Amino acid sequence: MTLLTYDRYCDEIARQVEQLRAVVTSGTDLSATVPTCPDWSLEELVRHMGGALRWVEALVRTRAQKNIPDEEIPLVGGPEAQGDAAALDAWLAETGRQVVGALREAGPDAEVWAWAGNLSAGFWARRMTHEITVHRADAVLAAGMPYDVAPEVAADAVDEWLQLVQWAQRNHPHEAEGELRGPGRSIHLHATDTGPELNAEWLVELTEDGVVWRRGHDRATVALRGPLTPVLLAFYRRLPLDSPELEVLGERELLEFWLERATFG
Numbered sequence: 247m248t249l250l251t252y253d254r255y256c257d258e259i260a261r262q263v264e265q266l267r268a269v270v271t272s273g274t275d276l277s278a279t280v281p282t283c284p285d286w287s288l289e290e291l292v293r294h295m296g297g298a299l300r301w302v303e304a305l306v307r308t309r310a311q312k313n314i315p316d317e318e319i320p321l322v323g324g325p326e327a328q329g330d331a332a333a334l335d336a337w338l339a340e341t342g343r344q345v346v347g348a349l350r351e352a353g354p355d356a357e358v359w360a361w362a363g364n365l366s367a368g369f370w371a372r373r374m375t376h377e378i379t380v381h382r383a384d385a386v387l388a389a390g391m392p393y394d395v396a397p398e399v400a401a402d403a404v405d406e407w408l409q410l411v412q413w414a415q416r417n418h419p420h421e422a423e424g425e426l427r428g429p430g431r432s433i434h435l436h437a438t439d440t441g442p443e444l445n446a447e448w449l450v451e452l453t454e455d456g457v458v459w460r461r462g463h464d465r466a467t468v469a470l471r472g473p474l475t476p477v478l479l480a481f482y483r484r485l486p487l488d489s490p491e492l493e494v495l496g497e498r499e500l501l502e503f504w505l506e507r508a509t510f511g
Contacts, residue, residue, distance in 0.1 A: 250402055252354035255371035256346050258399055262378040263299075263342030266292065266385055270335045274389040277329065281387055282484045288388045292334060293324040295381045296341045302370045303345040306352050310359045345374065362413050376403040380482050387484070393475070397437075400478045401446045404435065407481065408450065408459045411508045415456045426452050426507055431500055434466035435481065437474035446474050450504070457508075468496035481505075 250258075269288075270276075276289035283291060300322045304314050316322045325333040352358070354368035362369065379395055380403070386393045395403075415426065429452075437446035449466060450459045470477060472492040479485035480492055483505055487494055494501060 249372065250375075250398060252349075252368055252371055255368075255375045256349050258375045258396075259299075259349070259371070259378060260342055260346045262375070262382055263338060263346075266295065266378065266382050267335050267338050267342075269382070269385045269389050269391060270331055270338060272389055272391065274391075276331060276334070278388050280384050282384045288385060289329065289334065291381060291384055291388070292338065295378055296324055296338050297322045298377060299341045299345045299374060302374055303341070303348045305358050305360075306345075306356065306367050306370055307348040309352070309356060311357070312359050313361075362410065363417075372402075372406060375399065376406050379403055380479075380484065383479055383482075383484050393479075395475055395478070397440050397444055397446065397474055400474045401437075401440075401444055403478055404446075404448060404481060405461075407508075408448065408457070412457045412459065414509065426457060426504065427454055428452055429454055430467075432464075432466035432468075433501060433504055434464060434469040435477055436463070436469055436471045437477050438471055439473040446477075452504075466496065468494065468498060468500045470494055470501060 270292055274288060277287045280286045280288055280291050286294065297316070300319050301314065301316065304310070304319045308314070321337065325337045327333045349367055349371050352367040354366060354371065356367040357365055358367050358370060359365060360369045379399060383393050431452045433450040435448040435450070437444075440446040445461050447463045448459060448461055449464045450457065470480060470487070470492065472480075476485055476489060476491040480487055480489070485492070487498065487501065
């Protein structure tokens with residue numbers, strides 16, 4: 247498993263912002279409910295994502311050594327006007343320019359407060375890449391638009407999700423995560439549309455000492471197979487397991503058990 251380069255993360259954030267802007271300006275009703283985040287409208291989802299980027303921009307730009315509360319971040323909640331696609335688009339465009347600029351100026355090794363163990367701008371570049379990758383999926387599902395993501399980005403998003411779940415289980419365990427412990431159970435993720443150079447397969451083992459995972463092919467209690475993007479979305483709980491693109495082999499209940507409990511929040 248190899249991380250993407252820092253520059254690639256910065257490029258990807260900029261690209262994803264542009265793609266999210268295309269949803270905002272597509273004519274889709276901004277008050278439409280987001281099926282994968284039913285507590286939010288499309289506009290609320292975009293404001294949430296843009297606010298997260300503004301927060302990270304402030305952390306990185308100031309080399310913050312502690313968290314910065316929202317009330318100290320200008321326009322963190324988005325434009326004052328509600329339901330105005332042009333204003334929302336302009337705010338999101340400026341947000342993208344600001345956060346990518348701050349990340350590029352800082353470089354990957356700049357020390358910055360973070361909630362996980364890697365206290366660096368590099369952590370935030372990777373985290374925001376995958377935050378917007380998944381929330382853009384939420385947005386396009388609400389808009390009924392097609393969704394795609396580069397295979398190497400999708401694979402890295404699975405890696406990061408597993409690393410964060412593993413970190414949270416070891417450092418801030420919740421009751422649900424504790425239930426993931428136990429011997430003799432494993433999950434295999436298998437992307438069927440990528441070559442061996444990407445190695446887009448994962449084995450996740452639920453051990454008594456916590457979650458252990460690695461890239462590679464192996465037998466497991468349950469396997470989730472399909473093209474990489476649907477596998478990613480299913481693993482992030484954005485796509486139902488019974489979607490036609492996917493195949494579940496073995497003990498489906500274990501995969502459902504994992505999806506209900508695996509979290510880093």
